[in-house]
Amino acid sequence: MSNPQRNTKVMNRFDLTQRLVTKLKDEAVIGGIGNTNFDLWAAGHRPENFYMLGSMGLAFPIALGVALAQPQRRVFALEGDGSLLMQLGCLATIATLAPKNLTMVVMDNGIYQITGSQPTPAAGHTDLIAVAVASGIANSSWAADEDDFERLIAQSMTATVPTLIGVRIDDKPGTGTTRRDPVQIRERFMHGMGVRQPL
Numbered sequence: 001m002s003n004p005q006r007n008t009k010v011m012n013r014f015d016l017t018q019r020l021v022t023k024l025k026d027e028a029v030i031g032g033i034g035n036t037n038f039d040l041w042a043a044g045h046r047p048e049n050f051y052m053l054g055s056m057g058l059a060f061p062i063a064l065g066v067a068l069a070q071p072q073r074r075v076f077a078l079e080g081d082g083s084l085l086m087q088l089g090c091l092a093t094i095a096t097l098a099p100k101n102l103t104m105v106v107m108d109n110g111i112y113q114i115t116g117s118q119p120t121p122a123a124g125h126t127d128l129i130a131v132a133v134a135s136g137i138a139n140s141s142w143a144a145d146e147d148d149f150e151r152l153i154a155q156s157m158t159a160t161v162p163t164l165i166g167v168r169i170d171d172k173p174g175t176g177t178t179r180r181d182p183v184q185i186r187e188r189f190m191h192g193m194g195v196r197q198p199l
């Protein structure tokens with residue numbers, strides 16, 4: 001499990017994903033590989049959702065690209081701690097490009113859950129929010145509990161810099177299973193972003 005020294009409540013990924021999705025209108029949401037993806041799907045499919053399949057660590061980089069391409073639209077990204085650890089360099093890139101319309105959430109269960117729950121370095125000495133701050137994303141913080149999570153999400157909606165929210169979560173598996181149809185996922189998302197007619 002994730003590092004208990006963070007003094008934050010252990011929450012649930014699906015509950016937090018639902019809390020986010022119910023607040024949204026036309027915002028984009030990028031789900032990472034595995035559980036962030038499955039819970040995003042289970043929280044209710046929307047054409048503005050993009051489901052990353054197969055590659056660890058690409059939720060934040062893809063969300064960065066969408067945020068830069070559509071600066072008038074807010075973009076959310078949901079990523080697991082193990083996946084973010086695989087792509088830490090993206091934090092420095094995001095800090096440098098600094099899109100104000102990007103809100104990132106790292107769901108930290110301290111394990112690579114979907115491949116057998118091996119502990120990640122985030123369960124030990126590595127504090128991903130401290131890493132993000134040191135990378136230049138100053139507006140980064142751990143959510144103390146569900147109310148704090150909702151407050152940080154709301155605050156990010158009008159932020160002038162990128163936002164990163166860390167949440168400690170339990171080890172409950174993802175709630176649903178994303179339909180694995182990459183072409184359909186891409187086409188629906190492009191339609192959701194207003195850059196392609198529906199299939």
Ligand SMILES: Cc1ncc(C[n+]2csc(CCOP(=O)(O)OP(=O)(O)O)c2C)c(N)n1
Nearest residue numbers: 035054056080081082083111112113114115
């Ligand atoms: C480059 C790469 N290495 C390994 C894998 C295998 N793999 C898929 S998901 C996963 C664990 C993901 O962990 P995390 O992001 O913390 O999410 P969790 O499963 O805990 O929700 C691993 C090791 C992969 N898909 N890609």
